[in-house]
Structures are given as C-alpha cells and as structure tokens.
Amino acid sequence: MEPLGRRPFLKTTATLAGASWLTPVGQWLARAADGEAPGALPPKKNAQAVIVLWLQGGPSQLETFDPHADSTIAGGTTKIATAVKGIYLASGFERLAEEMGSVSLIRSMISKEGDHERGSYTLKTGFRPDPTVIHPSIGAVACHELSIGKAEIPRHVSILSSQWPARGGYLGDKYDAFQMTDPAGPVPDARTNVDSNREKSRLKSLEIVEQAFAKGRSKRVEETQHKNTTNAALKMMTSEQLKAFNVLLEPQSVQDMYGNTPFGRGCLAARRLVESGVRCVEVTLNGWDTHANNHQFCKTNLKTLDPAFSGLIRDLRQRNMLDKTLVLCMGEFGRTPSINPAGGRDHWPSGFSIALAGGGIYGGRVIGETDPEGKTEVKSPVRVPDLHATVFNALGIDYEKLNQTPIGRTVKFSEGKPVRELLET
C-alpha cells in the first residue's frame, strides 16, 4: 500500500466523514495544502461579453483538459506542467499551459445527453431538449439581458457555425446568432450587388410598394417590424463596425499569434467583435467526434486550438479586455475512458471537461476530478445548468429571473446553481 500523502489523506477524511457535500471542501483543503493560493486576485467585476469556443463533436477530456497520463486509459497520451503548480494539461497545449493562471477547468461536468444534437442543445442552452419550448443559448440571453450600447452589427455572432448554431429560442429569432464562415472572406450578404444609384432607386421603389400595402393597415404593418428590420440591415451594410469582421486589418504578428487557421481567425474576429460591442461570439472547431484514431485527431485539433485559445487570452489581456470578457471552451460531451478497437473513444457525457477564462471567473482553479479508470463517479459533479448559472452570474445576469415562453410557461434562464469556487475568492 502506498503511503498516505497529505492530499489523499485530506480527501479521504472528507469522504469518510460521510458527507458527500464536504468533498469540495476536502479538495479545497487539499489544494491549499499543496501550496496553491486560491483567491490571490482582487474581486472580479461583471463580464460584459462571452466568447464560446465550441468544440463540435465532443472533445476527449483525456487528450485535452483532464489527462490521466500514467493510467491504462491514457493510451499513450502524455501530460505537461502548466504555469499553475499542480495543474496538468495534455501535451499539445504547450501555449495554453502558459496562460493557466487565467484559465480554470471543470473536470467533472455531467450531462444526460449522449447524442450530438441533444448534447449540443443541452450545453448551449443549459436545458435538455423539451418538445414544448426551445430554450435560448447563452449568447441570446446575454443579448436579451445586457444593454444594446452602440452596436450597429448583430450582437450575437456564430463563426464557422455547426449544424446547430446558437439560437434565440423563446426569446425570439432576432436573438439567433448571425452566422458566418471563415472571417478571411467578406461578411455574407452584407454588401449590395448593385451600385449606389441603383440601390437608391430600388429603395425608392420599395417605399412606393410599402405605401400601397400599408393603406388601411398601417398599424398592423408597423407591428410586423419589417421596415425597422430592413433599416437595421441597411444600417449594418454601411456601418463602420463591419470592419470588426475583417481580421486582415490586424498586424501580421497578431494574426500569427492566433495561428493562421479558419478557427484562429474566428477567435481573432471574436475579439474584434467584442471590442465593437458584440455580446456573444460562438466560434466552432469541428472534428472532435473521434470514434476512430482518437489520439491522432486530437493531436491535429490541438494544433489549431492551442494557439487560438491561448492567443485569444493573451490578446484580451494585453488590451485590458480579459476582465470584461468571459471565454468558455466546451463541446457537447466528453469521450469514453476506454479505447475502442478502432483506436477511438465513444460518447461519454458522464464526466467531461470544460475550460473557462476571463471576465468574472478566477483562473488557475480546477473543479472536480474523474477516476483514472472511469469506473467510479466523478467527484464534485457539476451539472450543465450549474455551468450556465455560473456564466450568467459572471455576466451579472439574474439567472433565476422568470421568463414567459410563447405558450405562457414560466422558465428560468438556468435551473442550476453557480459554481462558487470559480466566482469567489
């Protein structure tokens, strides 16, 4: 038998005490005993924007944020030390490791949805799919609850959108994310395809047709908001803020820092957009559904994710934006500890990892722990709604506020409780 170390001892004591709620406390003491100094940072102000790095397909926690390098389930994955003593990341995260002081991990996420569509819905909205209502995603809630400010461009943007981009749900389609592809190209449909004289003449014609239709139903036509929406679209087409989408205006060195990939450019565009008053940007990195050749695919994906994620944090910090911007990195679920005959890992919603950084969140912390063999339940489990409550709390949004759905049901923004250890000293 191994000698009982301080850390395991404290944890065992807490468990033996028979009170499962003490587990986090036990962990806490354990971490303090290890010399980590939680809460060295001053109290945080509310974040004003969220950037969601969406890892579509369900990233393997073991090859990213929760390596169990020495165990049999690792399958050869190695770990690296980070800027925070005692926290290890999987190899491939060398640059993110340097930013670990700003990043916290939840290694004990649990969800009940192991299907891509249902899992994406759950992680994006904080609710399981429900036939009677469509819940809004984080970005939609942020746009709904936080002030509009000076934004002339859509305040909720989804870059490299997956099949299931962030939606407005019961808050309305106008809170749906504005979708676009690689920011190296132009913003879709934002430019008229005729010259300005012709555009003017077209709009004049439109005005004449609108007048004819409004005759006898002016109030009702006004209520359709058609004209206002058209005007907002026209305003966006000529807005200076459209430049925020154009990452090519950034110095080459900054572009390089993010890695010259569509995803990296998406992250850079996200920073530029947030700077212009956009509330939420979702940037998708596809390719995590690694049922075969898991290790190889993860390695490739990390080459894209590592510079982009770490570059974003560094860039936000350099611009004094990190305190006001919350960065969330997650996918719809994790992957099995066991490796299948094809060298892949399958869907695993019961014990996976996500990373948070920036606004309203203390960095350098780890919540929860998974069993190296994947056989016992995770310690200090965090349910998906808890994650959402945490994020909304960091944004200063009352997540328990009751909202009316179109069918008159009252729903909270989140049914969970914030993870206090991430929000408090």
Add this chain to the structure above:
Amino acid sequence: MFFRNFFFVCLVLGGGATLVANLIPPRNGFAPTPTNPEAFKKSDFLETVYRVNASFEQTWLKNKIQPAIGADDLTIARRLALGLMGTIPSLEEIRQFESRPEGERLAWWIDHVLQDRRYADYLAERFARVFVGTEDGPFILFRRRKFRSWLSDQITLNVPYDQIVREVISSEGIWTEKPATNFITVTAQNGKANQPDPVRLAGRVTRAFLGIRLDCAQCHDHPFASWKQADFESFSAFFAQTHIGFRGVYDGAGEYAIDDKRKNIKRTIAPKVSYSPELLPGEGSLRARLSTWVTHQENSYFSQAAVNRIWAILCGQPLVSPVDNLETEGLVPPALKILAEDFALHGHNIARLIRIIASTKTYRMQSLSVNDDSVNAEKLWAQFPLGRLRPEQVAGSILQASSVATIDAESHILTRLARFGDQNDFVKRYGDSSDEEFDNRGGTIPQRLVMMNGKLVSEKTKGGPFSATTRIQWLAPSDVKSIEAVFLTALTRRPTAEEYDFFEQNLKNSELSKGQQIQDIFWALINSTEFSWNH
C-alpha cells in the same frame, strides 16, 4: 449535299421553334383541371359554412366590430397557394384562373390545388413536422423521407385523417417497408437497446393528435388544466408493449414501470386513458386500442385538434392558440366546434374541411379593416390575419416569382430543397421554424440581408434564358404591360394607379437596360412586407 444542308436548316428552324414555344407563356395550353363545383353546393356543405359564418358574425356584433369587406379573388388564390402548396401562383396559373368565368374561379382553383402534387407534398411535410419533428432522428432506424412521402400518398388519395392517424400510431413492421412505423422508431433510445420511448410517444400523441399538452404533466401537475402527472404516466403505459426488433416495430409483452425518486421504488403503471374510457375497445394490442380511442368519431379533442391545425396551415393563425393546446383559458371561437363536428361526421375528410374553411367569410375577407383598428379585429377573425410566411414559403415564392411558368408542379419546394444546395442554404440562412410556431414575431436582420443581397434573389431575378425577367422583357408589348406582369408574377395583383405612374416614369427616365429595370422592380417587390407576409 443538298439534303445535308436541308437537314441542317431544318434542325436550326426546329431548334428555334422549340425555343420560341418555350419563351411564349402558354395561356390555355393546359387541359383544365377537372373540378367538382357541385361539392361546394351541397346543402350539408353550405350549412356548415353558414353556421361558421353566423358564429363569427355573432361575435363581431357583440364586440361592435365592423368586419372587413371581401378580398378579391386573386388575393384569396394567393393565400390558398401559400397555405396549401407553400408557394405563390405562377403567371401561367393566374392566366388560367382569369380565363374561368367569374364566380367559378375560386371553386376551380381550390380543386386545382387539391389535385396538385405540390399540395400533397407540402401538407405531408407540415404534418410530418408535427408527427415526427424536423430532425433526422436515430440513424438507420428512422427514415423521415419515407414517412413524408407515405403521408403525401395518403393525402393524394384523400385517405380519411382518422385512418392515417390510426396507421401512424399502431402500424407494425419495418420502417422502410411500412413507413408509418417511423412514428415509433424516431423515438428509439440509443442507450436502451434502441427501444422506443413511451414518454416521448405519449407526448407526441397527445399534442399532435389531441391538442392536449399532457407532457407538461410529465414533470409536474398542469397549472390550469385538469391533467395530472398520473394521467400522463398511465397514458405512456400504452406504449410499454411496443418494441423494435430485427423485423421492425412489433407489439409483445411488457409493463410500464417508473422510478419513483421520492420513495426510491419502482412503480408499475397500468395503461389508462384520461377521459371517455367507454371509447376504448377491449380487444387488440395496447397500441391498436389506443389508436382507436384517439381517432374515435366521438373523441372531440381529436377532430378539434385537426381542425385547429388545418385552419392554422390555411390562415397562418390557429383558432385556438397555441396550436397544440386546446386546454386554454383564452377565447375558443365556436367555429372550432362547428367545423370539428362536420369533420367527424363526414369521415374526417381533409379535402372537404379545406373546401369549407376556404369558403368561409373570414377566409375570404381582406386583411385590412375599415377603421385601421386591426389588432382587435384580427383576434376576433373580423379580418384575415397578417401572418409571417415560413422560410420554405418564402423560398418557394422566390423560385416561383422568378418564372412565368409553373415551377415544379410535380413536387414541392421542400423536395427540391433536399436536392439543391443553394436553396437549402437559403433556408439555413433565413432560419427554419418549427411547426408549433405561429407566433408572427417580426423578421430578423439576416433575413433582410439575404433577401436584399443574397445569391438566390439576385440569381433568380437575373435575366437567364427562361427567367421571368427575360420573358417579360421580350414579350410584354409595352412598359405598362411589363409592369403589370412583374406585379402579377411576384405579388399576384395588379399595380395601383400610383404604382403604375411611379414605375412607368421610372422606366422612362432610367438609363439602365430594360432587363435591369425589370430586375429592379422584382427586387423591390420581393423585399416588400407584402411579399413576406401572408395577407
């Protein structure tokens, strides 16, 4: 040599003739659709229409509301095309329509639409969205397209609605050969050996076919309805003996048990219906018995739910809102009951129901009122409601507006959507909505962008060889006629006097080519409120 030259000349002339034939809009080139005007004149038909009208008139009188006046035939024809085919009438169809004697046009048009494959395809898709949802569902076990085309076949044959629903609920067999079983397989549970989910099935059946949101009682007792959590549990138990195996969906043995988390025990639940137990037959599998009960002529929830939904598909607004919840504290127009009784009495005949609704005063009224006090008038059906078109209706309308001839009479736009990337992309960018949504909230900025600057609109209004722009440019004898043709093609109406004046002046003073000018009128019409909202 001579023969070769002669042959060549013939070839060229023949080609030219084909081209001309293709470019000239055929006016009466089609064999007229057989119609059955007598169906609209039967006394029991007229009586139901009369009773519905009278019931609304009473409401208006009581609320001192002046109803709107009747809309013109073309406006009503456009509503019918949008509601039943998800697209607008083509110029070719408008010409046919106007060639019929006045007074017979709408009856002819309704029958024409009901015989069009686009109608069956479109209604099938709208039903499929309610019955099995829009998602692709479990891989291998679920074939949405098969389910939809089976529904479409049933609608083409005008199979009674109760029979369709009975098959949907109770069919056995493999999902590819017996498409109705996809209703069961779509709920196959990944984690539970692909067995169907009784809870989801019970939720679907009650919402889609009975207009009861029993599944709200899944987690808690219903706030204002009489349904209790126990009702939902015993309803779910009807699906406990339904399994999925190698030979498809079958009924066998099984009990419905749930975990009682509070007491920490497993409870076995017996199947039980929440009301009218006398309608439940004693024989047959649990599922078959349930399907008979659900579709029973005397189960008024069943007929009312169907009427409410078909009314909503036609008018853009259900009689009782939300569409899948009849248990409302709000206003229930007496018309719902009258129509439902007729529907049940006449063998749940969908075509008859559509003919009746389309003949009512409300359906044929203008979407504007005398006093411009439309909000209240709209609620009480004293005028036809303005309704935001669904994405596929907008896409269908753009495609149709780009052509003078009827597009794709063989199938609906949604079938095309599956085939063509750019149109699919349009719906993706425009944003799809579920079939529970009749909420008429305003549109979005991306929608306006994609309409103003998007590929579909600019390509479809451009002058291609068979496009409406080219045909109108070449064949309309005067500016006035071209303006008229553009309006009819895009908005199914003629321009007002002001619009004639404006566009005529515009055409005269413009330096653009004729084709570009026509394209610009199309652009303005397609971007109008009128184009995107059913009226």
